[in-house]
Amino acid sequence: MNAVEIEQAVSALAEQSFDRSAFPYAFLAAFGNKDTTLKRLRSGASNKSDLGGVLQTNNIHIATCEPGAVTNTLHALKASPATGRAKAKFILATDGNSLEAEDLVSGDTVACAYRDFADHFGFFLALAGISTVKEIRESSFDIRATSRLNRLYVELLKDNPDWGSAARRPDMNHFMARLIFCFFAEDTDIFGGRGKFTETVARMSAGDSTNTHEVIATLFRVMNTKRENRAADGLPRWANTDNFPYVNGQLFSGGDEVPRFSKIARSYLLHVGSLDWTKINPDIFGSMIQAVAEDEERGELGMHYTSVPNILKVLNPLLLDELRAKLEEAGDNARMLLNLRKRIAKIRVFDPACGSGNFLVIAYKEMRAIEAEVNQRRGEPDRASEIPLTNFRGIELRDFSAEIARLALVIAEYQCDVLYRGQKLALAEFLPLRNENWITCGNALRLDWLSVCPPTGTGVKVQADDLFETPLDQAEIDFENEGGETYICGNPPYLGSRDQKEEQKADLRLLFDKRLSNWKSLDYVAGWFVKAADYSTKTRSIAAFVSTNSICQGLQVPVLWPEIFAAGCQIEFAYTSFRWANLASHNAGVTVAIIGITSDPRSTRRLFSLDDNGQTIERQCAHINAYLAVGESVIVEKASRPADSRGDMTFGNMPLDGGHLLLSREQLDGLQLTPAQERRFVRRIYGSAEFIRGLVRYCLWIKDEDLAEALGIPPIAQRIEDVRRMRRNGGATAKDLADRPHQFQRTITGKQSTLIVPRVSSETREYLPCGYEPGGSIASDAVCAMYDAPLWNMALIASRLHIVWVGAVCGKMKTDFRYSNTLGWNTFPIPTLTDKNKADLTRCAEDILLAREAHFPATVADLYNPDSMTADLRVAHDRNDEVLERIYIGRRFKNDTERLEKLFELYTKMMAGQGTARKKKKPEAVA
Template sequence: ACGCGNFLVVAYRELRELELQIMERLQDLTGGQTVLLDSGAGLRVSLSQFHGIEIEEWPAKIAETALFIADHQANRRMMETVGIAPDRLPLKTGAKIVRDNALGIDWSWVLQPSDNAIIVGNPPFIGLSLRSVEQTNDLKNVWGKDYHGSLDFVSGWYKKAADFIGSTQARAAFVSTSSICQGEQVAPLWGPLLNSGIRIDFAHQTFAWTSEATGKAAVHVVIVGFSRMGKTKPVLYCYEDIKGDPISMPVKSISPYLLEGPPLVVEPRSKPLSSSITEVRYGNKPTDGGHLIIEVEDHAEFMADESAAKYVRPFVGARELLHDTPRWCLWLVDLDPADYKASKLLQDRIEGVRRFRSESKAASTRDAAATARIFRQVAQPENDYLCIPQHVSERRTVFPAKRLSSAVIASNANFIADDPDGLLFSVISSSAFLAWQAAVGGKIKSDLRFSKQGVWNTFPLPLLSEMHRTQLIAAGQEIQVARAKYPNRSLAELYEPNAMPLDLIKAHSVLDRVMDAALFGRKKASDNITRLGLLFELYESMTTKKG
């Protein structure tokens, strides 16, 4: 998918410039004598070494022409610098730009695989919901039995490149959407590649890339370079500011999550890996067309209706949980027929739900019109519970969950869990869990996305001793005490990184010491990078035993 050849043009230009610098230096060393690097054309770098595949005819033609222009410009500079340049007229040799579907063509027909082959590109970023039927079929054909519906379109180029590399020492690198190294895509993409012997040679962690196209849309991308068994010394490029410059860091190995770590993937699980924690589940899903939800402007009207007011409950999505935004819902699981008959408000809202569900294209939703008074999916606990937002800002230094009364209804924008003693609250409030979440969880742009199967169920918490369990619960209770001192602050305000109350910071520090001891024993984990390395070791150990 070489498009108009931007990557090829830049690569050709830079290689010619390097070659010219060598010629200049040799000229200096020989007292001004022009030294040709090749006894024939005088150059080692030629257009015939450059190849591309592009599905559209016009961009393919532009790529060919752009490379001729780049060659002409390089030759002019060579003449100005060393006094000699090749004569290209008439044009006989050019780059090989093949007009074809890059996911359908055999790449070895374009270029024979060899140890010297280098593949670069910026393949298209197209998620599942935006792909055409033809594109999905292309991806299925490329991946075969390993196809997974979550894979981004760009993943097809990774598989094609790995197949092209084969047993050679060829290398590849792609600019890609960040999602291929986050969340549920990691296992289906990197699992087969790692199993085939592919290793990551270098990687740029997520950064903001602004296109030069009209509109200058900024996207969050990564760059991943890989080869067979990773023969080069790995280098990781980290970004303190995703809009800033990277910091290079030599590492022992790079994990598919683009962190220093072993080449392993975290496989989603239907049950928690740890026997010390219990399951989480989705919150309550209305599927109601908004008719069971009471916004601020309607609240007074419902509270003035004696029959309807009985069923008004606080309702929290992720935003309401984090920012204490007021919102309510009608919770009509135990609706009294007498109240229904007495309230026009209840009748109208229930009829609105029935009508909305009846008109749905989904058969299961149409069936739910028969129980229009209740949420489409009901998961509300009978006792106090832990509420976990699905999405939180990447700026958070703590994953901000909250214990709620059973009278507060949590929407499906949250996860919920029975947590009678507060252990789960302590686990999710620890720095170790946040490090795990940030590494293996998915993201919306750069915001953290909690998941049940990919994050919670894979968290490698060993079997807790009674002492560690008691200490964790007690540490979590101290966090609750510290929070309670600031009743007018929302979770978002309490956990503003630059304005956290000092006593809350201290309470979390105590929790982290207890959690680190429970996880790692005497091994020290002074920061999240160290914690992650130890967590991956634990994960590998625990999954090997269970396997």
């Protein structure tokens, strides 16, 4: 369940009659517990309560009680030995009149009337496995409002299906934006009294809802008509009051048609209006409400929240840190403070994938806070803000999100005015709204960004006819910021090449087809980086985007980053990989990086990363490369052979057989071979799944000199003929092998052993799975293989250093490591190893293998599960890392950032001194 679904369930429970015996189970069900779980609790099988309540291990201890006994019951729950034994995180007591609860981890408490406990549902989100940050927990209102508006939206579409059509959807979305404004305005004194809009609709519309749409339409007309014109326009007296001012700003223009309301829809409308809209947080609310209007996203309603701390990871190093530093430097110097205020007033923040505007809203609010401090220090606390909303520009593909972005900024401006100048001055200047529409609805990869956010000091003011009819040439709006700075930011859609729809591929084709030959492997987000680099060639700017970390890994790096560097851009700052989570329960989030690029970099770059304890650390450096490591710009290219004495690594053997040469144990038994025939014609084969999970699979492995005998066995002969037929009907490579149907494409094995490295393995493992199989074993093309390789090679591959290198230069398949011999192994920078180094590493590899053997028959998957890795195996790996890292720098590395920095330093030296790589003899085919 996501947060909105939980809120709906909790609200429904709060509205029901209190049932003392049923409440604990209904409460747990509201937070996503399954029927089977609740059944076990009811039966007592898993209920550990010693107070006659319900105790769910590792979760919550709930007790209902007689009226007036809630506080004493909560104390009893806290003192209960069972609560401690079960490691409960929450305790809750209620008598149906009041409810009290405590978070035993943080010590936070809730005490409220029973009917109001749904207002505090965010307090309990951890019960559903949702790891909440402070902003989410304190934004229960935003989630409740989103939930209510979604119910209203869906109900209205039931009775007005035409409003859900592509042609009418903009009208529906515009109607919802008007409602949001009215709910906010009636609770913040913008209208003439708290709740006036909702109260008027309730009073003037019939209980059977037959005229609800007419009442709302009348109020919309009032807010689109100046007071002096209302009488002449024939507006009714009940609507033509001081309660509803002239709003303008095109919010209520363009027609006043309203969808018809059923009784249920009217009830939902009044329920939404009864919420306290003074609590709205536009930087959170907007990012959730955008999903209300998107069919494909409504199933994930409430999962679009982007935490303020994550947004500030982009905005702080982009511009806010410098502005705050200038404020600190200015102190009380009036002239310096004035110059800073003038500078801030000319800064443009541009989000070319703005969604509902949360990056723009946070940037605006933070800059207003700095400006307010400037005014305070200059003795001008009541001074009107000089920061225009039109300097916060965006591009958004969806019209409703674009409108919500503009509305969120309008609300943020009003809230800032109230905060810094007081309610009276804020109200005096809020209405009428301005007519400029500074959020462009369009495709950011197809629009010219210079027309949306042109060089400073150009253009003249015009008015947009309608919020949805945004002039694409935004040079028509004067920014009044000659000499100002432009900062580009946002969280564009990621979409790997396999996940892109044809329209998205067409966007990239239009952008890249004439400049890059191999662009099809790029993530969709790469388009925003190239557009930002192009933009920087025309006007001074710096851009920072949240991105999949894959654009800084593997094969995408040599495609994308030379193009960005060629435009004159460098990486100004970056956050290396971290989780960007959402509000869904048990969500894994997505691994992202934040990358800031500019053509005019500061002398000192900033690289943020997580240390081995999960704490953020900052490195200041002269350069950051495309792999987000400290160091000069370098692109790691494939190498066909290693440049030193390490072993050769190749792909395993590709069957190219249609499955006819591969055998399960049952299929092997079905051949009815003698033991001698099985030894001659069958081998054990290892791919990734076989090596990691211990699966058993075999293959036919027939020498040319044994072919005649093998063909004398009918089941084998049939399989060989099936391979021949498959290859003759296949592609060019398959056809070339059709006359050799008894063998794989390649037939390489080790005499003594084969060192296997799976080509794909889970990112959750701390080390790459690798290991030895006996001589004669077959390595499939799902693994890389080294034949008869010395043990010290395994020590290198099994190290933390190597998995860090592979993660950077090989990239990933989805979120799993994708290994490559030419990128991962042949390029891996290794210092010159002495005989003693090799001997030490050999012992380390032996210790790792012995630690694994001690836990036979545990599989590699079992042994390297991060939650259950055995102590002896962990010690063996830690010892291997220590020995290897001391070879590199004489001590252990502090974190992965430092590891990568050293590896790229060595790689740069290796490439500079390598010259022409010496050719090495290919491995011979060995039976």
